[in-house]
Amino acid sequence: MANMSLTKNPMPAQEPDVRNKNFAEVTLGYTKEQALDEAQRCLNCKNKPCVAGCPVSVRIPEFIAKAAEGDFAGAYDIITSTNSLPAVCGRVCPQETQCEAKCVRGIKGEPVGIGRIERFVADTHNAVGETPVRKPKSNGHKVAVVGSGPAGLTAAGDLAKRGFDVTVFEAFHVAGGVLSYGIPEFRLPKAIVAREVEGLRSLGVKIETNAVVGKAITVDELMGDAGFEAVFIGSGAGLPQFLKIPGEAALGVYSANEFLTRINLMKAYKEGSATPIMRPKKAVVVGGGNVAMDAARCAKRLGADVSIVYRRGKDELPARHEEVEHAEEEGVIFNLLSNPTEILADENGRVKSVKIQRMELGEPDEKGRRRPVPIPGAIEEIETDCVIIAVGTSPNPLIASTTDNLETNRHGCIVADDAGLTSHKSVYAGGDAVTGAATVILAMGAGKTAAAAIAAQLG
Amino acid sequence: MFKIIKKEMLSPMVSRLTVSAPLVARRCRAGQFIILRTDADGERIPLTIGGYDREAGTVSVMFQVAGATTEKLMAMNEGDGLADFVGPLGKPTEIEGLKRVCVVGGGVGCAIAYPIAKALHEQGTHTTVVIGFRDTSRIILEEEFKSASDVLHLLTDDGSNGRKGFTTVALQECLEAGEKFDEVIAIGPLRMMQAVANLTKTYGIKTTVSMNPIMIDGTGMCGGCRLTVGGEMKFACVDGPDFDGHEVDWDEALARGAMYRDFEQAEHKEVCNLLGISK
Numbered sequence: 001m002a003n004m005s006l007t008k009n010p011m012p013a014q015e016p017d018v019r020n021k022n023f024a025e026v027t028l029g030y031t032k033e034q035a036l037d038e039a040q041r042c043l044n045c046k047n048k049p050c051v052a053g054c055p056v057s058v059r060i061p062e063f064i065a066k067a068a069e070g071d072f073a074g075a076y077d078i079i080t081s082t083n084s085l086p087a088v089c090g091r092v093c094p095q096e097t098q099c100e101a102k103c104v105r106g107i108k109g110e111p112v113g114i115g116r117i118e119r120f121v122a123d124t125h126n127a128v129g130e131t132p133v134r135k136p137k138s139n140g141h142k143v144a145v146v147g148s149g150p151a152g153l154t155a156a157g158d159l160a161k162r163g164f165d166v167t168v169f170e171a172f173h174v175a176g177g178v179l180s181y182g183i184p185e186f187r188l189p190k191a192i193v194a195r196e197v198e199g200l201r202s203l204g205v206k207i208e209t210n211a212v213v214g215k216a217i218t219v220d221e222l223m224g225d226a227g228f229e230a231v232f233i234g235s236g237a238g239l240p241q242f243l244k245i246p247g248e249a250a251l252g253v254y255s256a257n258e259f260l261t262r263i264n265l266m267k268a269y270k271e272g273s274a275t276p277i278m279r280p281k282k283a284v285v286v287g288g289g290n291v292a293m294d295a296a297r298c299a300k301r302l303g304a305d306v307s308i309v310y311r312r313g314k315d316e317l318p319a320r321h322e323e324v325e326h327a328e329e330e331g332v333i334f335n336l337l338s339n340p341t342e343i344l345a346d347e348n349g350r351v352k353s354v355k356i357q358r359m360e361l362g363e364p365d366e367k368g369r370r371r372p373v374p375i376p377g378a379i380e381e382i383e384t385d386c387v388i389i390a391v392g393t394s395p396n397p398l399i400a401s402t403t404d405n406l407e408t409n410r411h412g413c414i415v416a417d418d419a420g421l422t423s424h425k426s427v428y429a430g431g432d433a434v435t436g437a438a439t440v441i442l443a444m445g446a447g448k449t450a451a452a453a454i455a456a457q458l459g
Numbered sequence: 460m461f462k463i464i465k466k467e468m469l470s471p472m473v474s475r476l477t478v479s480a481p482l483v484a485r486r487c488r489a490g491q492f493i494i495l496r497t498d499a500d501g502e503r504i505p506l507t508i509g510g511y512d513r514e515a516g517t518v519s520v521m522f523q524v525a526g527a528t529t530e531k532l533m534a535m536n537e538g539d540g541l542a543d544f545v546g547p548l549g550k551p552t553e554i555e556g557l558k559r560v561c562v563v564g565g566g567v568g569c570a571i572a573y574p575i576a577k578a579l580h581e582q583g584t585h586t587t588v589v590i591g592f593r594d595t596s597r598i599i600l601e602e603e604f605k606s607a608s609d610v611l612h613l614l615t616d617d618g619s620n621g622r623k624g625f626t627t628v629a630l631q632e633c634l635e636a637g638e639k640f641d642e643v644i645a646i647g648p649l650r651m652m653q654a655v656a657n658l659t660k661t662y663g664i665k666t667t668v669s670m671n672p673i674m675i676d677g678t679g680m681c682g683g684c685r686l687t688v689g690g691e692m693k694f695a696c697v698d699g700p701d702f703d704g705h706e707v708d709w710d711e712a713l714a715r716g717a718m719y720r721d722f723e724q725a726e727h728k729e730v731c732n733l734l735g736i737s738k
Contacts, residue, residue, distance in 0.1 A: 171678050173496060173503075173543040181680075210545035212678060216482045238680040242692060249687060249711045251718050258681035266502070266675070274502035274527060275675075276722040349714035396679055398697070 003040035006109030011116055020300050020330035023185045023269055027091075030113075032070075035120040039068035041105060041112045049102035050114060055445030056083045056154070060099055060114055067117055076125040079118060084157030084200065085150065085444065087126060087192045090119025092183060093441045094320050126195055135204040139163035141458045144228040146213045146399065149177020150440040151234030151431025153200060154447030155454075159232075160203040162455050167228070169211040174265060177236055179440070181265040182257070184294050186301070190264070214398035219406070219427060230426045230454045233414060234447055237393045237432035243286065247343030248389070252278060252351035256287070256295040256390035263298050280304045280386030284354050286340055287390035288312065293323040295388045296332045304386065307333040309340055311359050311372045337361070337372065341379070343387055351387055356380045393437050403427070411436055420450030428454055460540030461495075464517055469599040472523045473567055474533055475509060481516030483508075483546045489574040490552030490669065490701055493520065494677045496543040497531045504528050505674055507571040507700070508547060518546075521570030521599070526723040548677040549700045552644065552667070554579050561587040561633065561640045562608075563626050563655050565647020566597065571669055572646045573600050577607040585609050587633065587640070591626035591651070595619040627654050634662050642667060645704060649713050656704030666704035670695045673718060687711050 012028040013019070019026050030038065042064040050060040059078050066075035079086045095101075095115040103111030141164050145152045148170040156166045174180050176193040201207065213219060213235075222228045240255035242248050259277075262268040268277035283299035285292050288310035299306045308327070310317060313336050317324055328334070335356070342355040358378035361370035400408045407415040407423035413436050420428040430446025432438055465477040483493055492507045506520040524530050535541070552575050554560075560579050564572030569590050579586045588608035592598045593616050604611055612629035613621035622629065630643070643666045645655040652668040659666040672695050674684035679697040686693050689706035693699065 171545065172676065173545070210543050211482060212545060212548065215547055215678075216486060216545075238676075238678070240680070240682040242682065242685075244692075248692070249685065249708075249715060251714060255682035258675060258683045261675050261681055267500075274500060276502075276719040278718075349711075349717075398678060 002043055003037060005041060008041075008110045008113040008116070009034040009038045011113075016326075016329035016331070019186065020297070023301055025189050026186050026326060029123055030116055030120045032120075035067060035072075035117055036070060038113045039064045039117055042068065043104055045104055049104065050099040050112075053099040053102040055098070055441050056089075056448050058083050058089075058099070058118070063121065064112065064114070064117055067121055072121050072124045075121045079121060082448075083444070084154050085196050086118055087122035088150070088179060088188060088196060089441060089444070090115050090122055091188050091192075094439060096321060098441065126192070134202065136161055136163045138165060138204075139459065141165065142167070142228045143454060143458075144169065144222045144226070144231045145234065146219070146231060147171075147177055147234040147236055147431075147433070148175035148197070148207060149234055149236050149431065149443065150179060151236070151433070151443035151447040152177065152232065153197065154444040155232045155234060155430070155451045156205045156447075157200050157203060158448055158451035159454060160200065160205045162451075162459070164455070164458075165204070167206045167208060169213050169217075170207060170209045171212045172265065173209050175207050175209060177234075181261045182291065182294070184260065184264055184298055186297070187294065212398070214402040219399060219403040219424070223426065229458055230428065232420070232447070232450050232454065233399055233422070233427065233429040233433055234431045234443065235396055235399050235433045236443075237395045237437040239394045239396050239412075240389070241392045241394060242389055243340060243391060245340060245342055247345060247351075250343055250345035250351045250387075251349050252280065252386045253343060254278075254386070254388045256285075256291045256388055257393065259295050259388050260291070260298065269298070269302060277302070278386055280384070282306075282384040283386040283388060284309055284335075284340075284382060284384045285388045285390055286310075287392070288317040288319060289390065289392070290319045290323055292390035293319045293327045295390050296327055297330060299386065299388065300330055300332055305333075306331075307335045307382070309335045309338045309354070309356060309382075311337065311339040312369070313337055313361060316369060335382070339372065339374070340387075344381070351385050353381045353383045354387055356382055393432075395433050395436065399433075418449070419453035420446060421453060426457070460542070461544035463535060463537055463539050463541065465519075466535070466537050469521065469570075470597050472597055473521055473570065473599050474523070475519055475521045475570070476532070476535075477510075477517050477519040478541060478544055479516060480518045480544045480546075483518045483544065484511045484513050484516045487511050487518060487547035488551035489554075489578045490571075491547035491549050492671075492677070492700060493518065493544055493546030494548065494674075495520075495532075495541050495545075497528060497535065498542050501531070501542060502528045503543070503675055503677075505548070505671065505677060505696075507669070507671070508574065509570045510574055518544075521567065523567045545677070549696055550698075552578075552669070552701050554582065554584065557584045557641050559585045559587075559640050561589060561630065561638075561643045563630060563643060563645040563647070563651075564588070564590040565626055565645075565651040566592060567599070568647030568651070568669075569600055569604070572644070573603055573607065575644055575646070576604060580607045580609070587638070588612070589614070589626045589629045589633075591615070591624075591647075592620075593617070625654065626651060627658050630655060631658055634658070634664075640664055645669075649709065649716065652704060653707075653709040656707070656709075660705050667701050668704040668707060669700050670702055670707070670712065671700060672712065672715060686715075
């Protein structure tokens, strides 16, 4: 008999007033009892609507059935048959708009906590220790993957499982892409990312860090003398956008990318770190997406009074609901319907305040979102010593500009068909490099699709 | 690990490291830079490429101690390994088709000026070199510059070697004497490059400067290296490091360079104490 509770087992978490002063993981994960109890809420529907909501088609009811029996190893095998990064997905996927949005239990009450069970299954597996070596038999084909973020790692994992000889090229000194430099430790511990990357290495995937494709070696060279038969480009959307308002060069203005990279990748939050970071008294974060929430919560943990400035209202915030809630609990102030128009600096060039234009919601735009319009004369000045700009990123032109015949659109995104194939023969692309900034799981889905297409082409 | 093949002291202050980095050596060109970390907990610092040997797969960088990381780097020796060494980054200096050029180098910036002068000289460009140092003890690459230039002017601020004065003194003399340059390329402290750009502006000579701001990734990702050039925001790592010296917002660049000065000085002091180096 299924567990008919209308609500999910709540996720244990650090208390807000404690966690907003440390970088340890906010949510603590289910206990075995909670995982078993939650797994029993699944009705094991015949038509599996949840699976259709998952970009990598995790066999959700099947793995939950195993978990409900207490067979967590069996559940892990089912998840990893389609998903190379379960411990990551269990933490950062927007389940509420994907698998859980389709869950039948969500019609009356809360959906099954699919992500939470997935995380428990993955963490249980990872706690056991050594990943057994399970290198598949080689099929003799060489494939290069550019970028080691979620798209690249997924493509690499899926190709390696099929017997391809895969080399991943990463520009940074650490693999993981946005999982390493962008998403903070308190949301996705870096040990977990490293563990998932190790898992890929045990499949035979080679990872070349410090390798900037487009500079040190081009895609055409990879396909030429280097002997790769296909290339998958998963180089992400790493170029930060600025507001183009006066004062953005002032000291204390960061792009969210810079702020987060200093903290997450370079560990600048740690005492004695070789990489400096400003420890602001007050910080204004501009933007309303997940990256803005991450930046705001990092600034809070560095000891700042933090406010988010966003030009639309609360309902329009593009961030995951849970991230907004966590930020609010931790004391981040939301300055909604506000648009920065100028950053003012003191005589030393350091930020002292931000000028804000108050907005109201007007007519809906072409996407149906109500357009923010300025309220005449409603201008305020907010005192702050730090401004973090989190209004989006666009794809890095480094690869497209150095590859022959690689078509991009007017946003700089690489043009690829549904299977990930670009205008360049045997070159595939997926993730943010194609879509512009989106989510980890969509990038993983694209990596998976392209891996299947590459296998079909070369296999 | 990227092995240090050779370490030379070019002056008591400036060291040249030749590092085994085949992936960087295969395509790099004068004017580009690398980013290195000394160890797994280290900071990422950009250094301009000072030379390379494609066959040997080596790249050389020159530096003087400026903070904690360069201090650690200075303490490393032949045979030691650097944790990371990534590049080539940035755009190469554009020298094609230039007939008469003046290369101006200041202090450790001469380390970057040298490969450019060499490349110009090798392609047959008439190359005037003006290099300046604080005093005799800080002179580097004098012999190398002699063989990479048609005319060489060496100055020291205190007159302890060569002529006395800043690089602009010699440059101004050349210009007043009616020397015609297609371009002036200046590499050195921001104040020096600004002074050169101000001088050449009055003569209407195109002037390229090599900017070296604070950066993390070197691939356009962090935006920390942003500059205002001709009223537009540019990233030194991908749009540069070379820019039109007449268009750079120098005051802004100078202010941004001071972002972490307190931190750097504290770290520097700490490392000095750790290594027992007295200041």
